[in-house]
Amino acid sequence: MTWSPTGIVVGEQFADYVSRLRETYDHAADGGNVHSTVPMPETHTDDAQTQDYTDAFLEAAHYARPEAVDFAIPSISINQDVTRRTFLAGVGAAAATAATAGVGAAQETEGVPNFDSEYTPIPHVKGAKWRVGSHDASEMGSLDYVDNDGNVQSFTDEFGAVLAPDPDDEDEPHNPVGFHPSRIQSSEYTAFPRGETYDEDGDGEANTDVRAVDATHWTTDESGSAGTITVEDADDDALSISTSGQTSGDVATATFSDFTIDSGEARKTIQLVLDVDTLESGAVVDVEVVDAGGASVVASIDPSADATADGTIATEQGTGIVYQVEIGELPDGTTLDTLEELVVSVSEANAGVTFHGINLELDSEWTFGTREVYDSEEEKVLEETLVEPAGMTWITSLSSLTEQFGSATIVDLEYEIEVRASEGPISNWDVEVTDAERSESAKNYHLVGGLEIPGGLYEVDVVSAGTLVDEVRHPDDVYQGVEYAHDLSELPTLEDVDDVEWTDATTVFTSNDMDTEVEVSTTVTAGDTIGLNYDLQENNDIVNAMVGSAGGGGVAPASGGGFMSSIWGWVTAGVTGIAAALGIASWVSSSNTGA
Numbered sequence: 001m002t003w004s005p006t007g008i009v010v011g012e013q014f015a016d017y018v019s020r021l022r023e024t025y026d027h028a029a030d031g032g033n034v035h036s037t038v039p040m041p042e043t044h045t046d047d048a049q050t051q052d053y054t055d056a057f058l059e060a061a062h063y064a065r066p067e068a069v070d071f072a073i074p075s076i077s078i079n080q081d082v083t084r085r086t087f088l089a090g091v092g093a094a095a096a097t098a099a100t101a102g103v104g105a106a107q108e109t110e111g112v113p114n115f116d117s118e119y120t121p122i123p124h125v126k127g128a129k130w131r132v133g134s135h136d137a138s139e140m141g142s143l144d145y146v147d148n149d150g151n152v153q154s155f156t157d158e159f160g161a162v163l164a165p166d167p168d169d170e171d172e173p174h175n176p177v178g179f180h181p182s183r184i185q186s187s188e189y190t191a192f193p194r195g196e197t198y199d200e201d202g203d204g205e206a207n208t209d210v211r212a213v214d215a216t217h218w219t220t221d222e223s224g225s226a227g228t229i230t231v232e233d234a235d236d237d238a239l240s241i242s243t244s245g246q247t248s249g250d251v252a253t254a255t256f257s258d259f260t261i262d263s264g265e266a267r268k269t270i271q272l273v274l275d276v277d278t279l280e281s282g283a284v285v286d287v288e289v290v291d292a293g294g295a296s297v298v299a300s301i302d303p304s305a306d307a308t309a310d311g312t313i314a315t316e317q318g319t320g321i322v323y324q325v326e327i328g329e330l331p332d333g334t335t336l337d338t339l340e341e342l343v344v345s346v347s348e349a350n351a352g353v354t355f356h357g358i359n360l361e362l363d364s365e366w367t368f369g370t371r372e373v374y375d376s377e378e379e380k381v382l383e384e385t386l387v388e389p390a391g392m393t394w395i396t397s398l399s400s401l402t403e404q405f406g407s408a409t410i411v412d413l414e415y416e417i418e419v420r421a422s423e424g425p426i427s428n429w430d431v432e433v434t435d436a437e438r439s440e441s442a443k444n445y446h447l448v449g450g451l452e453i454p455g456g457l458y459e460v461d462v463v464s465a466g467t468l469v470d471e472v473r474h475p476d477d478v479y480q481g482v483e484y485a486h487d488l489s490e491l492p493t494l495e496d497v498d499d500v501e502w503t504d505a506t507t508v509f510t511s512n513d514m515d516t517e518v519e520v521s522t523t524v525t526a527g528d529t530i531g532l533n534y535d536l537q538e539n540n541d542i543v544n545a546m547v548g549s550a551g552g553g554g555v556a557p558a559s560g561g562g563f564m565s566s567i568w569g570w571v572t573a574g575v576t577g578i579a580a581a582l583g584i585a586s587w588v589s590s591s592n593t594g595a
Contacts, residue, residue, distance in 0.1 A: 114548030115422035128466030160424025173372035175394035178414035186408035189357030193259035225250035242352030251347035266328030273357030283349035290341040297330040369395035455527020462526035476510035480535040
């Protein structure tokens with residue numbers, strides 16, 4: 001009797017083969033000799049004799065493609081016994097799958113790009129600069145920000161943003177992280193004098209810390225001036241001292257005296273972080289440290305002073321000025337005994353200074369990160385540790401700053417950024433591979449997706465949006481089309497291509513040499529959603545290299561091959577691989593009713 005399965009068209013030779021198979025193969029012996037000629041105990045075709053081994057449908061697939069017999073078979077359970085008839089039907093299903101699966105995979109596959117390949121386009125936005133409104137160093141890392149729901153997020157995870165890479169010119173310093181010394185909110189700046197307390201609310205208990213940055217602890221003296229001096233609290237936990245109405249010969253002072261330092265006086269470091277807000281012509285601001293006997297050392301803000309001298313804080317207006325010097329390095333500094341007063345005097349005209357940090361207790365300097373500089377004598381880039389930065393300061397890494405200020409809040413922290421397709425969510429990109437017309441050695445590679453630039457985030461400002469660029473990675477005839485679009489409502493997918501108004505950029509790639517970085521678009525903006533659409537035609541191996549894996553699945557090689565003809569038969573998405581085998585299992589299970 002010739003075997004003829006219901007609902008499956010098979011060839012006469014295959015049907016004859018299956019009929020012989022059921023007479024000779026001891027298929028109940030899981031893992032047995034597949035070439036055995038030992039007859040089965042019974043050969044009737046009813047459903048009385050059933051098998052309960054778990055790999056029936058996979059064995060069927062093996063018989064459909066016997067050249068794959070050395071393949072390691074996973075154990076996949078089915079939930080009911082498999083009859084002989086159902087087993088034979090499974091063989092037929094496997095045969096049908098084997099006859100078509102390889103062809104289907106060769107015709108069209110979908111997946112994700114492999115950005116690790118040297119051939120895959122990696123569009124990116126370079127020259128961007130983003131600012132984070134508030135960076136809590138105790139809870140946030142480099143390139144973190146706070147979203148509108150108050151959650152800490154990563155620019156890399158959300159947008160594919162990384163710090164700008166080292167420049168091609170090895171003689172060019174690279175400092176991609178920017179901060180302003182006046183915008184660091186840290187107890188390092190404000191804790192002096194440590195251990196001193198006072199009765200703030202008048203309840204008889206001195207349980208509030210005395211801080212030199214609090215105006216309440218300062219006294220003023222205007223007896224030598226026709227003008228006035230004002231000491232008041234400033235924003236961001238700072239202290240403001242300013243004068244008005246002063247002219248030549250006038251001097252007004254403000255004094256803080258709620259501290260005593262009676263050991264290692266010469267080793268103590270005067271540490272100031274300040275803004276010189278106003279400095280009229282001729283005005284001089286002196287910061288004086290006075291001991292118990294009235295002796296003192298002085299550091300000055302003076303337009304006429306030597307800017308390189310140890311005793312010069314600044315010679316002009318400016319913000320974020322850091323001044324650090326050992327008391328013993330100043331004239332008469334080694335003779336001071338028991339430090340008791342800090343006096344700020346403004347003379348000869350008007351000036352205004354905001355103190356963000358005041359400290360006299362440390363024997364060492366604060367450090368403000370590492371900076372690269374070009375040394376003309378050694379003719380190379382060197383690194384230096386910053387101790388007296390001024391204004392907006394750029395350093396090699398955030399971690400080099402937080403070594404000192406690990407619990408600080410850094411306001412308006414800036415990053416020089418690149419937004420790279422290879423660093424963002426892989427789900428932002430789709431790949432489709434199809435057969436090239438009239439070619440067995442080439443495939444069409446269609447890549448669609450895009451990049452996003454932050455917009456509408458309370459804690460993030462896009463200072464500079466940057467430029468969209470890419471690298472020419474193929475000969476010009478490979479580029480069938482490259483397009484981009486700005487201000488999309490969402491990132492495009494393969495299904496969206498026809499609905500997007502694209503701008504053609506193909507000639508940007510075809511008119512430039514390989515390995516050249518090319519400028520695709522200069523109109524990137526804050527909040528931009530950039531779509532990109534690549535159509536390439538390359539040989540099979542290169543196309544295969546450009547296709548990646550999306551979490552355990554992936555796209556099979558673009559060459560042909562039937563069901564389970566290689567390891568790809570097990571891992572490919574679609575009809576080749578486990579999905580196909582599981583499909584047979586489902587079909588077998590649903591058919592296992594004696595049909």
